[in-house]
Amino acid sequence: MARIDDEMLVCRCEEVTVGEIREAIAQGAFDVVGVKRRTRAGMGLCQGKTCEKMVQQILCQELGVGPDQVGSTSVRPPVRPVSYGALAEGVF
Amino acid sequence: MKSYDIIVIGGGMMGTACAYYLTQEGLKVAIVERGDIAGGTVSHTDGYIGASEKQPGVDSMQGAASMKLYDEMRKTFDYDFEFSENENGDPIGFVYFCDSEFEFEKAKEQVAKNQALGIEQYAVDPYILQQLEPNCAKDLTGGMWVPKDGAVCPFRVAFGFVEEAKKTGLLDVYTRTEVLDIKQDPATKAVLGVVTDKGEFAAPKVVNAAGCWAPFIGAMVGLEVPIEPRFGQLTVSEKTGKITQNRLALEYGYYLTKFFQDGERPISPLVKAFNVCLNITSDVTGNTVVGGCRLFRGFSIKSEYKIMQAVAQRGIRYYPMLKDFNCIRAFAGIRPFCLDHLPIVSDVEEVPGFYMACGHEGDGITLGPITGKLISQYATGKPLEFELAPELAWARWHDKDIPAMKAREEENTKALKAVEEEVIRSLSK
Numbered sequence: 209m210a211r212i213d214d215e216m217l218v219c220r221c222e223e224v225t226v227g228e229i230r231e232a233i234a235q236g237a238f239d240v241v242g243v244k245r246r247t248r249a250g251m252g253l254c255q256g257k258t259c260e261k262m263v264q265q266i267l268c269q270e271l272g273v274g275p276d277q278v279g280s281t282s283v284r285p286p287v288r289p290v291s292y293g294a295l296a297e298g299v300f
Numbered sequence: 301m302k303s304y305d306i307i308v309i310g311g312g313m314m315g316t317a318c319a320y321y322l323t324q325e326g327l328k329v330a331i332v333e334r335g336d337i338a339g340g341t342v343s344h345t346d347g348y349i350g351a352s353e354k355q356p357g358v359d360s361m362q363g364a365a366s367m368k369l370y371d372e373m374r375k376t377f378d379y380d381f382e383f384s385e386n387e388n389g390d391p392i393g394f395v396y397f398c399d400s401e402f403e404f405e406k407a408k409e410q411v412a413k414n415q416a417l418g419i420e421q422y423a424v425d426p427y428i429l430q431q432l433e434p435n436c437a438k439d440l441t442g443g444m445w446v447p448k449d450g451a452v453c454p455f456r457v458a459f460g461f462v463e464e465a466k467k468t469g470l471l472d473v474y475t476r477t478e479v480l481d482i483k484q485d486p487a488t489k490a491v492l493g494v495v496t497d498k499g500e501f502a503a504p505k506v507v508n509a510a511g512c513w514a515p516f517i518g519a520m521v522g523l524e525v526p527i528e529p530r531f532g533q534l535t536v537s538e539k540t541g542k543i544t545q546n547r548l549a550l551e552y553g554y555y556l557t558k559f560f561q562d563g564e565r566p567i568s569p570l571v572k573a574f575n576v577c578l579n580i581t582s583d584v585t586g587n588t589v590v591g592g593c594r595l596f597r598g599f600s601i602k603s604e605y606k607i608m609q610a611v612a613q614r615g616i617r618y619y620p621m622l623k624d625f626n627c628i629r630a631f632a633g634i635r636p637f638c639l640d641h642l643p644i645v646s647d648v649e650e651v652p653g654f655y656m657a658c659g660h661e662g663d664g665i666t667l668g669p670i671t672g673k674l675i676s677q678y679a680t681g682k683p684l685e686f687e688l689a690p691e692l693a694w695a696r697w698h699d700k701d702i703p704a705m706k707a708r709e710e711e712n713t714k715a716l717k718a719v720e721e722e723v724i725r726s727l728s729k
Binding site for chain 2: 235236237238239241242245246248251252253255282284285286289290291292293295296298
């Protein structure tokens with residue numbers, strides 16, 4: 209498979225590129241959570257719904273491992289954005 | 301077998317800070333970390349740094365000493381750790397909200413004590429409070445302003461320590477490497493190295509910087525370490541811009557519940573049951589972080605819906621506009637709570653070559669730099685950074701009955717849990 213260009217945007221919410229993810233891996237990131245903490249990929253409004261699979265793929269390519277080795281982000285509430293007003297009233 | 305001058309167990313705030321300052325002294329250092337760098341408490345917290353959220357004395361002095369080191373770091377580090385500064389390049393300051401005369405009186409007492417120690421903080425009336433924080437509720441009794449406190453991105457500080465230390469060529473980092481045992485000389489008890497699941501490393505010095513997990517490492521050399529995990533939970537908003545005006549804000553009850561009783565805050569049963577106190581900051585990324593609580597939950601870091609609800613209530617009490625913003629995530633973490641509220645930072649007389657850098661509870665982000673600096677001074681025999689530092693030493697636990705203290709904490713936790721369950725029962729009726 210052709211090497212993806214460093215300039216390509218992976219996480220649109222936090223504007224993180226392939227190159228930045230590769231740099232994080234070079235600094236020692238070995239899984240999706242490690243990339244997230246070093247680059248913010250997956251920390252935005254969509255919480256990695258769009259980019260997580262791509263981050264996994266880049267990790268697999270760079271480290272030469274399978275998808276089962278690179279993990280996924282922790283499962284945390286809320287499932288979708290909810291206003292603090294609704295939260296305070298206990299609407300869920 | 302690879303050998304080092306010193307091995308640091310733990311790649312969190314303390315471990316990375318120790319590694320950085322030790323390499324600056326020319327020592328050959330290894331970090332041995334079970335997971336990833338910044339994988340534990342340091343990536344499950346907010347980024348407050350400062351001297352105000354501490355008891356006057358050695359506690360506030362170590363905070364002040366650490367803030368000076370942060371000031372050096374932001375000038376010398378290439379790695380950006382998101383130090384929040386105002387338009388003059390100064391730290392952005394803290395505001396505390398007092399919601400009763402009781403809290404305001406307590407705040408004034410703390411201000412007087414810390415001012416005497418040379419720490420800049422002021423009690424402010426509701427008018428000044430509005431100038432400092434225009435979005436806050438209009439009916440507060442008063443507040444406290446700490447102009448020199450600030451904020452950083454906590455895990456970026458840990459990554460920064462590692463990247464800056466790597467430049468010396470003296471640091472090796474072993475992640476996904478678990479320490480299984482510590483080798484000691486049978487006669488003198490002096491440390492000889494560590495045994496890990498990836499092999500053995502030799503070193504005449506070993507630092508226990510394992511945070512909440514420090515008791516497991518301590519037990520390997522026969523020490524009972526009085527640290528327990530204390531749970532906290534935060535929420536993150538969508539991009540809001542500055543809800544807090546370039547300043548961090550806490551309710552004063554946050555400080556009171558950390559050390560003392562909270563003096564009957566006017567709060568809902570839910571907020572009380574989960575020991576929730578507001579801390580809120582609109583950080584440099586544009587998101588607002590809203591928390592938090594202090595509970596004992598063992599080692600669980602599961603986010604809980606009821607706590608999110610209580611945090612939202614508390615947030616809206618102090619910042620009514622928050623109700624219309626979206627929460628995008630909740631996360632929880634555990635603080636390494638030391639039974640006497642002070643970290644343990646020193647060498648260990650009974651185990652030559654063994655050092656402790658752990659037990660910082662909710663102050664680890666502030667105290668990382670000073671802790672790393674002190675450990676580098678202990679390890680090289682240099683004079684300690686500030687006069688009161690020996691008060692943080694392990695030796696203070698020699699004459700304490702740690703099992704009895706732990707048993708008391710456990711009783712206390714059970715009682716609080718019973719209250720919590722009672723509230724949840726009454727709310728679900």
